[in-house]
Amino acid sequence: MKQSRPNPGFGLGLRKEHYESVLRDRPAVDWFEVLTENYLVPGGKPLYYLERVRERYPLAMHGVSLSIGGCDPLDYRYLRELRQLAVRIEPLWISDHLCWTGVNGRNLHDLMPLPYTAEALAHVVERVAAVQDFLGRQILLENVSSYVTYRDSDMPEWDFLTAVAEQADCRILLDINNIYVNGFNHGFDPRRYIDAIPAGRVWQFHVAGHQDHGTHIIDTHDAPVIPAVWDLYAYAWAKLGPVAAMIERDDHIPPLAELMSELAFMRERVEMRVAAEGAGS
Amino acid sequence: MNLQALQNAFQDYVIALKPGIGMRIRSLPGATASQRLEIYAEAYRLRLAEVLRNHFPVLAAYLGEHAFDELAVRYIDANPSSQYSVRWFGGGLEQFLRAAPLGQDRPLLAELAGFEWRLNRAFDAADSAPIVRAALAALPASSWPALRFVFQPGLQRFKLNWNVVEIWKAIDAGQPAPAPETGPAKPWLVWRQDLNCRFRPLPELEASVLDAARSGMPFAYLCELVDRGAEQDDSAAQATAFLQRWIADKLVCQLGKL
Numbered sequence: 001m002k003q004s005r006p007n008p009g010f011g012l013g014l015r016k017e018h019y020e021s022v023l024r025d026r027p028a029v030d031w032f033e034v035l036t037e038n039y040l041v042p043g044g045k046p047l048y049y050l051e052r053v054r055e056r057y058p059l060a061m062h063g064v065s066l067s068i069g070g071c072d073p074l075d076y077r078y079l080r081e082l083r084q085l086a087v088r089i090e091p092l093w094i095s096d097h098l099c100w101t102g103v104n105g106r107n108l109h110d111l112m113p114l115p116y117t118a119e120a121l122a123h124v125v126e127r128v129a130a131v132q133d134f135l136g137r138q139i140l141l142e143n144v145s146s147y148v149t150y151r152d153s154d155m156p157e158w159d160f161l162t163a164v165a166e167q168a169d170c171r172i173l174l175d176i177n178n179i180y181v182n183g184f185n186h187g188f189d190p191r192r193y194i195d196a197i198p199a200g201r202v203w204q205f206h207v208a209g210h211q212d213h214g215t216h217i218i219d220t221h222d223a224p225v226i227p228a229v230w231d232l233y234a235y236a237w238a239k240l241g242p243v244a245a246m247i248e249r250d251d252h253i254p255p256l257a258e259l260m261s262e263l264a265f266m267r268e269r270v271e272m273r274v275a276a277e278g279a280g281s
Numbered sequence: 282m283n284l285q286a287l288q289n290a291f292q293d294y295v296i297a298l299k300p301g302i303g304m305r306i307r308s309l310p311g312a313t314a315s316q317r318l319e320i321y322a323e324a325y326r327l328r329l330a331e332v333l334r335n336h337f338p339v340l341a342a343y344l345g346e347h348a349f350d351e352l353a354v355r356y357i358d359a360n361p362s363s364q365y366s367v368r369w370f371g372g373g374l375e376q377f378l379r380a381a382p383l384g385q386d387r388p389l390l391a392e393l394a395g396f397e398w399r400l401n402r403a404f405d406a407a408d409s410a411p412i413v414r415a416a417l418a419a420l421p422a423s424s425w426p427a428l429r430f431v432f433q434p435g436l437q438r439f440k441l442n443w444n445v446v447e448i449w450k451a452i453d454a455g456q457p458a459p460a461p462e463t464g465p466a467k468p469w470l471v472w473r474q475d476l477n478c479r480f481r482p483l484p485e486l487e488a489s490v491l492d493a494a495r496s497g498m499p500f501a502y503l504c505e506l507v508d509r510g511a512e513q514d515d516s517a518a519q520a521t522a523f524l525q526r527w528i529a530d531k532l533v534c535q536l537g538k539l
């Protein structure tokens with residue numbers, strides 16, 4: 001069940017707007033991340049394009065429906081479909097979010113934050129074990145952005161995330177933008193967060209853009225990455241790398257060429273960092 | 282507050298704006314607890330309204346942004362999602378419109394929603410390998426009367442009272458929509474051919490023969506139906522013509538015997 005950490009390089013989220021140009025132009029993207037739920041459908045275009053892209057690129061499966069922190073029983077119908085899709089496309093890995101998405105049979109279709117308590121920790125750890133058993137592989141859990149601070153929380157987010165990963169023996173998908181957003185919204189230093197994360201647990205980075213509302217920042221994935229997030233990414237890479245990284249863009253999707261130049265910038269940031277370290281040692 | 286109670290309270294806030302969760306949230310510099318909570322309530326409605334806009338792009342354009350958003354919020358508040366995927370979220374909009382004052386004033390809206398939803402269903406319906414003409418031609422004449430047909434999963438049969446397909450086509454092509462027109466209900470067909478959704482009106486006779494074929498009736502019975510339904514000289518030739526059209530449209534994916 002254990003694999004050593006692969007480093008497929010620099011990726012992008014696969015978007016239907018880009019299916020045709022990905023197949024036609026074979027852009028120099030090392031791998032693509034696909035939104036799992038988009039492909040848990042009976043047939044038609046989504047699966048057709050998924051299989052064509054898979055013939056040419058490695059894929060990671062990124063889900064939003066696991067509700068690993070939710071208090072409803074795990075949805076085994078969903079997990080069975082997830083497992084079937086994984087058999088079909090042999091993903092690099094399967095990830096979802098450290099959050100809950102609904103209770104009492106409801107789905108809010110949002111990544112709702114968990115309180116950082118011993119109770120929530122024990123609950124998540126138990127469920128991750130069940131999911132990993134069922135899937136026969138370790139999963140990655142991603143830190144989410146949040147806009148509320150619960151009175152119940154009695155540890156910082158980074159301790160909660162680290163404890164989940166260590167106790168459940170799962171991997172971390174570290175979203176650099178979400179750390180930045182939460183640092184702003186909850187008033188902590190994002191570097192302190194990154195310093196607390198155990199390097200070997202992090203298998204993937206997300207980098208994304210967001211909307212700054214002045215009093216708070218909303219993680220919208222609809223804009224280019226800002227310089228402060230690039231700086232934080234370089235910092236995280238130095239502490240935790242080498243780690244597979246990708247740019248998330250879920251809305252206001254630009255032509256692929258524009259994302260390719262953002263991806264090139266991402267590569268350069270890392271290469272500059274590696275070169276600077278080489279010169280320093 | 283334990284984890285379950287906290288999730289219940291937060292969800293009650295997001296779905297129904299019940300304020301209980303507010304006590305559990307800290308106010309921080311920048312924004313109060315209630316301002317922070319509102320981000321979730323607002324994002325929930327915006328996100329699901331966006332899902333509906335993607336499922337019903339022509340209905341949204343036909344109604345206009347304001348009226349569609351209003352409809353979306355009413356639907357969202359009346360129909361919290363219980364599916365893991367947003368793919369299914371708009372499935373109740375046609376029914377919702379039939380019962381809503383807006384839809385009762387303008388019954389074509391529910392039909393338009395129903396038409397778009399059927400296109401969505403066809404879009405990602407299960408794949409199937411269509412029967413080709415040669416397979417039919419290879420059958421001995423003696424096996425025809427007992428022949429049954431299995432149709433592709435994306436096929437949907439329904440009736441329309443309004444000119445919603447004309448309206449759909451105009452808006453889809455960026456043209457102004459024609460005026461609403463109503464008349465006797467007419468049969469329609471939506472299906473998927475390879476990767477593309479298709480639709481066409483069905484003549485009454487073809488519709489009833491297709492319905493019989495889909496319910497598992499053999500070819501001999503289809504010929505009888507044709508015989509009863511119209512002044513056809515050669516009912517077998519007419520039934521065969523229907524079948525050939527269905528095969529050309531890739532509707533048939535399996536042949537079976539009695």
Ligand SMILES: [Fe+2]
Nearest residue numbers: 142175206248
């Ligand atoms: Fe992310």
